[in-house]
Amino acid sequence: MILKQKESDLFLLLKVNSNGTATEIIEVGDKLCDLLGYRREALLLLSPSTLIYGFEEHDFKSTDLRTFQFVTSTNGKIKKQLEVLMLEDCQNDLVVLYEKNSGKKQDQDHKLETLDAYYQSLFDHNPEAIFKIDPSGRFIRHNRLTEQLFAANRELLESMTFFHFIKKDQSAKVDDLMKQVFLNGKSISFNTVIISTIYQKFLY
Incomplete structure (x- = not known):
């Protein structure tokens, strides 16, 4: 399931930031826009403190x-x-506020579907190349900018590992x-040089 659905x-x-304060509106559903009387483009320009x-x-x-x-477009509530x-x-820097369904099993299923939908939206709508790999380096998810970064289509990426695109002396x-x-569950930042199908690029 993707955001479009x-x-x-x-x-x-x-x-949200590390203090639990919402700092930016990333995406919004049509039903909330209609309820509050905003065009989607206008609502996305608001700050969370203005809307809530x-x-x-x-x-x-x-x-x-x-x-x-919520504050409506006519300043109602x-x-x-x-x-x-x-x-x-x-890494706990995004939250979704969504309408809860009734019924315990239905509610749990909806929560899982919602999580998957918005998680996928991060890949589909991210302005940078973003991808997810397993411990062996196999690509699990990626967006179109990742394909551009590696100069490879989806089929090629899924047939290779991340290590195919790294210089041998850095593997x-x-x-x-x-x-x-994977062992500690904590993120790490690092620099490396990748080799795409047509060029080399410094990746960080």
């Missing part, structure tokens, strides 16, 4: 069901009970760093 849902995707009344009372690092008051869901694969270093990430 979820655009009609009532949801709000927010970027009592914004300072919310800790967006806390995952739960809560009531939000509308209350909605929404689920707050962390996107944990994104051992990158392999060691990746093992640390």
Whole structure:
């Protein structure tokens, strides 16, 4: 499931800082735009503090069901009970506010579908090359900019590993760093030189 299939849902995707404060609106569903009377493009330009009344009372690092008051385009207020869901694969810097379904199993299924949809949206709409690999370096997910970076189409990427695109004298270093990430579960930043199908490029 990708974001395109979820655009009609009532949801709000927010970027948050380490203190749990929402700093930016990343994406929004059509139903929320219609409810509040905004065009999607206009709503995306708003700050979270402008859109959410009592914004300072919310800790967006806390995952739960809560009531939000949204400010409409005519400066009115509308209350909605929404689920707050962390996107944990994104190092806890994004949260989704979405309308909760009734029914325990249905609700759990919807939560999993929602998480997958917004997680995929990070790849599809990211302005930079972004990809996910398994411990062996196989590509699990990637966006179109990744294909441009490596000058390779989807089929070629899925038939190769990340190590195919790294200079041989740096493979051992990158392999060691990746093992640390998979073992410790903590992100690591590093520099390397990749070899695409047509050029070399410094990657960081």
